[in-house]
Amino acid sequence: MARLFRLWEKKRGVRRTGSKLLGSVGEALFFAALFVLGAISLAAVITSQFVREAPDELRFSGWALWLLILVLGSFLLIGGGGVIYTVLHVGASAERRSALVKRAGNIELLSATSFSPKDYPNVPRDTNQTDSPGITLAYRLPIAQSPLWKLIAAAVFSLVWNAISSVLLVVAIESHVLGNPEWFLTIFVVPFVTVGAWAIYYFVKQVAVHAGIGPTSVEVSDHPLRPGDRYSIFVSQAGRLSVKRLELLLVCEEEATYHQGTDLRTEVRRVHESRVFCREDFEINPGIPFEHECDLRMPENVMHSFQSHYNRVQWKLVVKGEADGWPTYERSFPVVVYPAACSNGRP
């Protein structure tokens, strides 16, 4: 009996000590119970609104009625969805599920929205890289993360945090002025204000970087890139800067996402870095951006861009700058690298 039913089970890596089938049955029963509970309760609540003989305990009005419908409706959806999900997983191997997903992806309408081109599974599409024409070369590459987002995030955090800090600070000071010091609050406020001060400093730094270091743009002569091929790259850096060093790097990073307990963590490892060009000690004046065109030869025998649910290989061009009076900055421009052409003429 103990082999068939255990109240507590221990997970050992991906293996479990109990029966997989029993576990799935239990899971399906739980979701089915949730579904039935939601369905019956929702039906009772809705019906009671229209039946005069219904007991007063079931009569709700206004926001309470809508809240109840929302909660019971969520029971219904979670329960129903859970039953369908569990039934689909019982007796279906990982390969079969993947084959079903692939078959669904082959439907014309869905394949057009897929993140990979049909001939290159799991290589990301390069639509983002090729939808903006360049001024000097064929394509202007999009920046990975707009510096403006960093600035907005810093501003919102700084505002919210310092608003809370100010209120706490006023209350703490008032207690001291009135001769009834709140020591616990005072001690609590010190780290709060410190973080607030750091948030203001970080925000001011972001404003300075955004306003002082002008926009960076990178253009490429062709896209997608292929190992062993040559390309022209055009880099432009605007602003008012006394540059100590400006370099363009070709970078490849592996990105792995994994569950650790209930957390979802992502680790990034740089596996390739090569310098495309470097320029030192020069001035950039407002209205006259620094511009430089150079050659990029993609290294041979390297991994192509790859993207799946939890794992990724990403190539990018990184502009790294150091200027007098400014913090070091990096701006990334993702590119898509396709597999190299084979000796047999494929792909």
Add this chain to the structure above:
Amino acid sequence: MIEPLISLTLRDPRRIFQPGDELECEFQIDAVPAEEIQAIEASVLWYTEGKGDEDLAVHYFERRVPNDAENGDLRPLRRFRTPLPNSPLSYDGAIVKIRWCVRVRLFLRRGKEVFYEQTFQLGAVPAPVVAPEPPAAESDVSADSEPSAM
């Protein structure tokens, strides 16, 4: 009960294939009565290993139940072939690894499953050498230089 035997052979013994090459395999089941087998799945797939959670995608898949076989016997030798795709290529990275394999999964009565797989390599991407810090600039003038893997 004796474990069922799954014999799986790749017709090309090199086990290194290029995109577009045809992969030909054959498999056979032994040491299990025919009526014990509920289904057999044969697939060509890739999966990831390494730091991240596992990703898996099937390139070729066939599932056969006794009704699909002559006399309802799924044990005899079966051969299948499939052209290999352009990507993803096999890769032995630092924290992301991509493996290709042919897998045969046997479904027996009472929910028991047995599988056997043969790995192979698609493409010839060497393992990367993890990059150290980039070297310091050599000169104070513009230096267009050939990139080199680090």
